[in-house]
Amino acid sequence: MSTIDNTRVGTSNETGEPVLELDDVGKSYGNVNALRGVNITVRQGEVTCVLGDNGAGKSTLIKIISGLHDYTEGTMKFNGEVTRFSSPRAAQAIGIATVYQDLALAPLMAVWRNFFLANEIRNGPFLDVGTMKRICGEELTKMGIVIPDLDRPVGGLSGGQRQCVAIARAIYFGARVVILDEPTAALGVKQSGVVLKYIVKARDAGLGVIFITHNPHHAYLVGNHFVILKLGRVVLDAHRDELTLEQLTGEMAGGQELDELSHELRGVDPGRVAAPHAVGHGAVAAPDLDGGLDGGLDGGRHASADGS
Numbered sequence: 081m082s083t084i085d086n087t088r089v090g091t092s093n094e095t096g097e098p099v100l101e102l103d104d105v106g107k108s109y110g111n112v113n114a115l116r117g118v119n120i121t122v123r124q125g126e127v128t129c130v131l132g133d134n135g136a137g138k139s140t141l142i143k144i145i146s147g148l149h150d151y152t153e154g155t156m157k158f159n160g161e162v163t164r165f166s167s168p169r170a171a172q173a174i175g176i177a178t179v180y181q182d183l184a185l186a187p188l189m190a191v192w193r194n195f196f197l198a199n200e201i202r203n204g205p206f207l208d209v210g211t212m213k214r215i216c217g218e219e220l221t222k223m224g225i226v227i228p229d230l231d232r233p234v235g236g237l238s239g240g241q242r243q244c245v246a247i248a249r250a251i252y253f254g255a256r257v258v259i260l261d262e263p264t265a266a267l268g269v270k271q272s273g274v275v276l277k278y279i280v281k282a283r284d285a286g287l288g289v290i291f292i293t294h295n296p297h298h299a300y301l302v303g304n305h306f307v308i309l310k311l312g313r314v315v316l317d318a319h320r321d322e323l324t325l326e327q328l329t330g331e332m333a334g335g336q337e338l339d340e341l342s343h344e345l346r347g348v349d350p351g352r353v354a355a356p357h358a359v360g361h362g363a364v365a366a367p368d369l370d371g372g373l374d375g376g377l378d379g380g381r382h383a384s385a386d387g388s
C-alpha cells in the first residue's frame with residue numbers, strides 16, 4: 081500500500097548538517113510584527129515542517145527565506161554564513177528553490193519546457209529540444225513520476241503531478257533547500273499521498289525540505305522536525321522522537337481552545353457534537369508509518385464536529 085519509506089524518520093539523532101539557520105529573526109510591516117524572535121534550523125536530509133493557523137506568519141517566513149522580503153531583526157545563515165537576499169533570483173542562485181502551490185509552473189507550456197524554464201539547454205542559437213526532453217523524462221522517471229507525454233501542457237496535469245514536476249526540477253537543478261508552500265492544501269487523499277512521497281524523495285536526495293502546512297497528519301507522515309508558529313512566534317519546536325501525532329494535532333488545534341469550543345457546541349446540540357477528545361487531540365490514530373499512508377491522509381476529517 082504505502083510506498084513512503086519512513087525508516088529514516090524517527091532516528092533523529094543522526095541529523096544532517098544545518099543548511100539554513102534563522103536566529104531571532106523578526107519581520108515588521110510598518111507597525112505589524114508578522115514574525116518575532118524566530119529560531120529555526122533546517123538540516124540537510126530532513127523535512128522541517130512549519131505549521132500554523134491563518135496569520136501565523138508562514139508566508140512571511142517563506143518570503144524571507146526565498147528572498148522576496150528582507151528580515152528586519154536577527155540573522156539568517158546559509159551554510160554558516162550570514163545571508164541577506166536582494167531578490168528571489170539571488171536565493172535561487174544559492175540553491176533555495178520555492179515551490180508555490182499555484183505558481184510553480186506555466187500552465188500552457190509543455191512539461192519539458194516547464195522543467196527547463198529559465199535554464200534552457202541550447203545548441204548554438206537554437207533550443208536543444210531533444211536533449212531537454214530526454215533529461216526531463218529521465219529525471220521524472222528517477223523520481224518515479226509517470227507522465228506519458230512530455231509535450232502535454234502542464235495545465236493538463238493534476239495538481240499533485242504539477243507539484244512533483246516542480247520538486248523534480250528543484251532537485252535536478254541542484255537546490256540545497258526546497259520550500260513547499262502548502263503543497264497538499266488543495267489536493268485529495270490520493271494526490272496528497274503522491275506529493276508526500278516526493279517530499280520524502282527530496283529529503284532522501286539530501287535536500288533540506290521546508291514543508292509548510294496546516295495539516296498535522298500530513299506533517300507527521302513525512303516530518304523529522306516540527307515548528308509551530310502562532311501570531312508570528314515559534315510556540316513549539318520539536319523533533320519527531322519528542323512528539324506524538326496526538327500532541328502535534330493538539331498543539332496545532334490549540335488543545336484547550338478546541339475543548340472549549342466543543343463544550344460550547346455540545347451546549348447547542350449535545351447529540352451531534354463529538355466529545356472534546358474526539359475532535360482535536362487524542363482520538364486521531366497515529367498513522368502506521370510502514371503501511372499506513374491512507375490512515376492519516378484525510379487529515380482527520382472523519383473526526384469532525386458532526387461526529388461522522
Ligand SMILES: Nc1ncnc2c1ncn2[C@@H]1O[C@H](COP(=O)(O)OP(=O)(O)OP(=O)(O)O)[C@@H](O)[C@H]1O
Pocket residue numbers: 109112113114132133134135136137138139140141
Ligand atoms: N505585506 C503586508 N503588510 C502588512 N501586514 C502583513 C503583510 N503580509 C502579512 N502581514 C501580516 O503579517 C501577519 C502574518 O501573515 P502571513 O501571511 O505570514 O500569515 P500566514 O501564516 O501565511 O497565514 P495564512 O495561513 O492565512 O496564509 C498577519 O497578521 C498579516 O496580516
Ligand SMILES: [Mg+2]
Pocket residue numbers: 138139140
Ligand atoms: Mg500564507
